Amino acid sequence: MIKVAINGYGTIGKRVADAVNAQPDMEVVGVSKTRPSAEAYIANMRGYPLYIADIAKRDTFENVGIEVAGDIEDMLKHADVVVDATPGGVGKKNKTLYELYNLKAIWQGGEDHDVAGFSFNSSCNYESALGRDFVRVVSCNTTGLCRIINAVDNVFGVTKVRATMVRRGSDPGGIKKGPVDAIVLNPVTIPSHHGPDVQTVLPHIDIVTLAMIVPTTFCHMHVVQMDLGADATREEILNIIEEHPRMGLVRKGTGITSTAELKEYASDMGRPRSDLWESCIYEESVSVVGKRDLYMFQAIHQEADVVVENIDAIRAMMNGTPDPLESVAITNKALGFTPL
């Protein structure tokens, strides 16, 4: 069993912990938290040993009934690999500590590529992660772009990608970030950072991205346009999506036209936390104008799509299986992943 520590039990960390816990070849040796919170109670309910950043604060946890197993260094001693899910920019500072404990480590897309020197997407470059010590799983948006671009590129060649990301303003559980009533260009300048970030995984892709933020909480919505290198039909593109283990079609018959209805559907399906680990491509939107100008809308669940990528990254780094499709299949099956 691969022993996994999760440093940072927040939006991503708590999902990675549950996904690790569900795998046949992995176990959670601990999760960490800096302050008492609703999530700290959840860690206790789940039975994950809870480690805290500053052991001097043990009382502030225990006084409200939260059990503490030790400090973060105690946690690292029990692990083979650590998933750093601390807030963006903080993860980098933890690298020295992970090296001190001789640990393999995974960072999230909020850190720069340089923190690990390798940016990961299980559908694109799993093999290159085999046995690596340090890996960065790219952000939710980059993950969503890499999946579809790579899959189409493999079949038809992609000569140019233009993508607009309409991003959610706040995670569903957040109360501080806005906006309340604004469309915010983030950034105003073009391109956004997403294009270059895709190139950390797929260096040969020519891509221009734009991004804005709107007052919603669930899913980023991508407009993806690709110039294709060979003639394609709509049906061929739909087939690529249907056969991909990390992309799903939002079927016309469901009548779903939005992010809210999509969340309701995930919730009704019984998905834990309404999580959509797959890219959700709206079937009716997939369009080939002429023969080489491809368009589609895809919803990317910002809290979930990278979770399964973290699991595959762990397996690759620990040499669990050399076959990306096998790893993806194990990960998906363990989560009870069923098609949309």
Next chain:
Amino acid sequence: MIKVAINGYGTIGKRVADAVNAQPDMEVVGVSKTRPSAEAYIANMRGYPLYIADIAKRDTFENVGIEVAGDIEDMLKHADVVVDATPGGVGKKNKTLYELYNLKAIWQGGEDHDVAGFSFNSSCNYESALGRDFVRVVSCNTTGLCRIINAVDNVFGVTKVRATMVRRGSDPGGIKKGPVDAIVLNPVTIPSHHGPDVQTVLPHIDIVTLAMIVPTTFCHMHVVQMDLGADATREEILNIIEEHPRMGLVRKGTGITSTAELKEYASDMGRPRSDLWESCIYEESVSVVGKRDLYMFQAIHQEADVVVENIDAIRAMMNGTPDPLESVAITNKALGFTPL
């Protein structure tokens, strides 16, 4: 086994179906839908026989891969009791049909009291529902008010209630209703209909209610103020809440101060659809000013709190058990209801 049909498989109906399905003494004989939709697929996934309003539309369902068991009259033939969860105002029109099939029936709070002649809350008047043919389960807001008012009234006497309901604008899966950026007085006039509606369950309570709508999707927030008939302490009120099987305390230690954080917590707990069947009273808000002026905030999950009431109503009408606490315990246990 009590055979239950659910007429209207939407926001409330789909939850009632799952709750019925979880009970040891009940089974779902069918659910109904008027049009193909994401929820129709879910009914199929769950294995609930799906009946449709207009059998002439069978093809429109089957063409998108949704199995149909028959029309609504077919469904009613298999049932002992029907839960009407059709949109407000529609339920009344179905009464003749239910009478025709000699069925016991439950309506929701969107219908007037007169439709059944009896308005139900399991903590207040379960005994009066024993063996009844027709019952109306009061609305989510009225349910939330009845629980706390009755519980406090039983111990201290309540001489006056003033309550303000800050209501969510749309259910989470909705995309049409607003507002986007407005506080809407609904109604502008005082009192709102909620006070009189409480009196359909608790006729002796003196109550004035006000209501407004805001652009959120999860939970109504109630400001409840009560003039007490006897001196009380904060601790005594907290005890009443803690001991009540349908009220929960949002603990200070969780750091939860909002509806969004509360939903995240319910989701993290693994509650199906993040459902909060209990009234969620913010521990820190419970305040007794002087000795007889009580205040609190409570969050009422508009999609969920009436679901468990429907189950108890079924059991009372079918003479399942004469003891309200026993029925509530069975219902809660079957749902895996654990304290907040």
Next chain:
Amino acid sequence: MIKVAINGYGTIGKRVADAVNAQPDMEVVGVSKTRPSAEAYIANMRGYPLYIADIAKRDTFENVGIEVAGDIEDMLKHADVVVDATPGGVGKKNKTLYELYNLKAIWQGGEDHDVAGFSFNSSCNYESALGRDFVRVVSCNTTGLCRIINAVDNVFGVTKVRATMVRRGSDPGGIKKGPVDAIVLNPVTIPSHHGPDVQTVLPHIDIVTLAMIVPTTFCHMHVVQMDLGADATREEILNIIEEHPRMGLVRKGTGITSTAELKEYASDMGRPRSDLWESCIYEESVSVVGKRDLYMFQAIHQEADVVVENIDAIRAMMNGTPDPLESVAITNKALGFTPL
């Protein structure tokens, strides 16, 4: 003086009335309303004769202190031209009435092209509107697209346009329409109707458009991408925008990155109703990738940009001046239009 009646004194109609009233060569002979409302009081405050759809309802207006001048047919008798600003789809039904009174008429973009047989944008085809009896002013989004596409096409040639419209969910004064927390694809299919609508004005343009709706109230945000027929620099594009009387640059120095800050700025400038009659192009966003791939963000004030187009349309139809630039200059000056 051109005598103008405005049929429908709502979001667009009340702005057209004020703009007509400000022109040196036009006057408002009447505005219409179907029900007493805040806007009916405003018509009285402004001194615009108020006509009502159903004269039998005169009392419901007068009882709340609103003066009524007569019914709509009375209004039409006083006019040379009528601006129909009734809700989309209603305008078409009024055509027979306008013909009966031998009136020139303008419809808004909510009506189909066929209602008038001519779709208007003052920067694109003013000359073709001279002396016409019936004109349709295209919608706010189409107006915004036509301005920039035509201006760039005139200089560099435009071989392909791709545009995404991120639309506001509700007007600022609306309380019923949502969504509250969703990104809605509207439509899910690609292309949206905007591309073909641009072609009613600029038939030779190759354009694909996509649209979605988000929970905001002020401005649609356009992502506009154009393949150019000749090499261009960013500075050349900025010059085209600066010199255009109906496009404005949102300057980097203002720090404005959103629709909300833009509205605040318009409000601070003293613009009536914070109206932005010009397309608002974010200076920093204007980008030429390579030499022929142009990108920009533009905000389109859905309540205002067509208002000035209506004024120019009136002037063209009444043969006020044959020169589009002269008409635009008169319109702008009368409104006190100063650059952003």
Next chain:
Amino acid sequence: MIKVAINGYGTIGKRVADAVNAQPDMEVVGVSKTRPSAEAYIANMRGYPLYIADIAKRDTFENVGIEVAGDIEDMLKHADVVVDATPGGVGKKNKTLYELYNLKAIWQGGEDHDVAGFSFNSSCNYESALGRDFVRVVSCNTTGLCRIINAVDNVFGVTKVRATMVRRGSDPGGIKKGPVDAIVLNPVTIPSHHGPDVQTVLPHIDIVTLAMIVPTTFCHMHVVQMDLGADATREEILNIIEEHPRMGLVRKGTGITSTAELKEYASDMGRPRSDLWESCIYEESVSVVGKRDLYMFQAIHQEADVVVENIDAIRAMMNGTPDPLESVAITNKALGFTPL
């Protein structure tokens, strides 16, 4: 002419500047800003000399075309009185500077009472401000509460006030603050700080307040309930409101039921920046239950209602007139204040 400096040309400061500029007995000698911004351009457009916090940054202003008159100390040299409209908590630190320049000073409600030792509302305690050196104008919510409570107390006596403030999450021009989809109890504990703040102006009033935040941008909505010391009728309360120069009735005939429609109406009326300087009480909501239990909804425009109070405070401190009603009348008239 009273020479007024406005330190902090933001949401409140820019409105105070325009209001000062409109008065017959006052002039703006300068406004201040720390960074180039849209508002700095507006100061230049208005012709208000713009002073900056750090004169070393002069170039960053001038490079984007914004004229700078000097630093803040230069501004203070020209003033008789300074209105401090810096962010909450900053104002206190400026006191030493104002004393150094021997200036009278006004702070806003974001500062504690102690900063000035006197908390002001022109309808309640104007006379006590005559000739004072330091005055704090209470916050928008406290201003709104003081106006109605004092007016009713003067006629009927008020033995208890209970008020709930449903607060807007962000100002209209803001893009960072949320929430996006949450009702936030702020604070969870009861009472909120508003009750004690009312007592800085009206020490004898017994008041309990509660507060929450919702995702809207325009106006706080107050539910105000008062126990009266003498019998009252609804008509008597309406008369009190109608005769008050800083309270207005939102008339039933307008059909306005929300904050959004109210803003639209203010905008249509031509109010600068859609400002509502008066408390906006919904006519239909004013209710007397029994004879001594008074309820109403009032909307309080968070950006505007204190602006006119600042003007009256200046006049009182400078001994402009000893009569509060005269000062209020001058202020209102200069702003072109007409009834709702």
